[in-house]
Amino acid sequence: MSSSTPPQRELLMVGMSSKTYRIGDIVRKECHVLVDDIGITEENVKACKAEADVYRILGSHPLIAECLSIGPENEYVELKYYPNGNLKDYIHMNLANITESDLKRWAHQMIKSVEYIHSKGVRHSDFRLDQWLVDAGLNTRLSDFNASGFDDQPDLGLKGTRAQGFEIPSHCLPRDLEADNTVESDLFALGSTLYELVAGHTPYEGLSDELVESLFEEKKYPSMEGLLLNDIIMGCWKRKYPSAKDILHKMCGSRITS
CATH class of the missing domain: 1.10.510.10 (Transferase(Phosphotransferase) domain 1)
Structure with a gap:
């Protein structure tokens, strides 16, 4: 693979409120949108925004997953990928x-x-x-x-x-x-x-x-x-x-x- 080729986007899991992808050394959590259920999607958006706010509140700490970036509308969070898993x-x-x-x-x-x-x-x-x-x-x-x-x-x-x-x-x-x-x-x-x-x-x-x-x-x-x-x-x-x-x-x- 060329060094200029962007890392692949690998779906890790689909949760109740978000989808989680691995992109190289980054884990990206995005809101799970259900086009056929606006009500559930709104609840999912609320949960994703709350999670982004929590990472803002907690900041950097050695016992908390490292947050690398947050979407401008809290629509996603990007976390450090930990190869050892949970x-x-x-x-x-x-x-x-x-x-x-x-x-x-x-x-x-x-x-x-x-x-x-x-x-x-x-x-x-x-x-x-x-x-x-x-x-x-x-x-x-x-x-x-x-x-x-x-x-x-x-x-x-x-x-x-x-x-x-x-x-x-x-x-x-x-x-x-x-x-x-x-x-x-x-x-x-x-x-x-x-x-x-x-x-x-x-x-x-x-x-x-x-x-x-x-x-x-x-x-x-x-x-x-x-x-x-x-x-x-x-x-x-x-x-x-x-x-x-x-x-x-x-x-x-x-x-x-x-």
């Missing part, structure tokens, strides 16, 4: 080489990234293990903010917006889903994500969504016996932590380091 797939592909130290380090980084976005007034609203990417240094970077909501950002001239979605059942705090997402709902989902990290599967994997929702509503949780981070995960589910910073304090007390 953390869920990376662990699956490299399971034999993953150590307890790796899991502890990633858990600490994941919680720190949550602390950071909350300090900026952002609620992610869709935590899952595959929302964290793995960079060249094998560190985690939080991504995928198209379900997120945020507080007013007067310095950026942005009016706050409620979350554009909510979590999958195994990560969803039992609540009125018509209400906005909160720090509390994010921390519950973080608990389920940490469970994914150390257990290798989602809470109650294999059960129906309805049964999983019912079990969490009844405050019945998966067995934590022998699992790394069991106290922290259960604390997230039982809403013992007011903030991600409190979870970090608990980890430091447990001598878990970054």
Whole structure:
């Protein structure tokens, strides 16, 4: 291929609100337009614009996916491409080489990234293990903010917006889903994500969504016996932590380091 030939545009995935392409070393997320459904397209545009605003709010941070550019109308975001992929797939592909130290380090980084976005007034609203990417240094970077909501950002001239979605059942705090997402709902989902990290599967994997929702509503949780981070995960589910910073304090007390 000639050096002057532009890189090919490779479709990576089609999500609920956006299409994701790889263009060389760039990942470009564009609004998913449905010509036959204007209503859904309008919701998709809203989600894409909110994600672009979130990247503006968060700026550059070593535990957040690196945003390279944003469209003039917030119609797309361009992110750095991370060849190692997401953390869920990376662990699956490299399971034999993953150590307890790796899991502890990633858990600490994941919680720190949550602390950071909350300090900026952002609620992610869709935590899952595959929302964290793995960079060249094998560190985690939080991504995928198209379900997120945020507080007013007067310095950026942005009016706050409620979350554009909510979590999958195994990560969803039992609540009125018509209400906005909160720090509390994010921390519950973080608990389920940490469970994914150390257990290798989602809470109650294999059960129906309805049964999983019912079990969490009844405050019945998966067995934590022998699992790394069991106290922290259960604390997230039982809403013992007011903030991600409190979870970090608990980890430091447990001598878990970054």
